[in-house]
Amino acid sequence: MKTIHVAAAIILDGNKILACQRGYGEFKGGWEFPGGKLEPNETAEQACIREIKEELSVDIEVARHLYTAEHDYDTFHLSMDCFVCSIVAGTIVDTEHEDMKWLPLDNLWSVDWLPADIKVVEAIEASLA
């Protein structure tokens, strides 16, 4: 099975994190962390910063790597590096997602996360909540 490498941002603002709802494709309607696939010769951290700029139009700073989610979907294996980040410049303009929510750390299960994200949310609860 092919492996897809993705970098995702857990954007923290006070006691809230940003959750985004996919607007297209196979996982449309599911909730995720903003991010995307690594390009050749790019580190996961670089991909994370680039994707957030492309998707949300803001500059982020990466505080630390929190968790790598490994998940077998039907047609590919996902390896997703998740970084705790904060916005350092700009205002969010989201052109890509169906919806977006700032979720309080004590209410992270109020959206329907993509399968690979369940363990990420558990890791957030264990270390941030």
Ligand SMILES: Nc1nc2c([nH]c(=O)n2[C@H]2C[C@H](O)[C@@H](COP(=O)(O)OP(=O)(O)OP(=O)(O)O)O2)c(=O)[nH]1
């Ligand atoms: N960005 C992101 N992707 C996730 C998460 N959880 C999860 O299973 N995925 C999956 C969905 C996609 O198959 C893949 C991410 O790829 P992507 O965001 O570039 O989405 P995509 O394949 O539709 O992008 P593209 O080829 O159209 O540029 O990882 C998550 O929390 N964030």
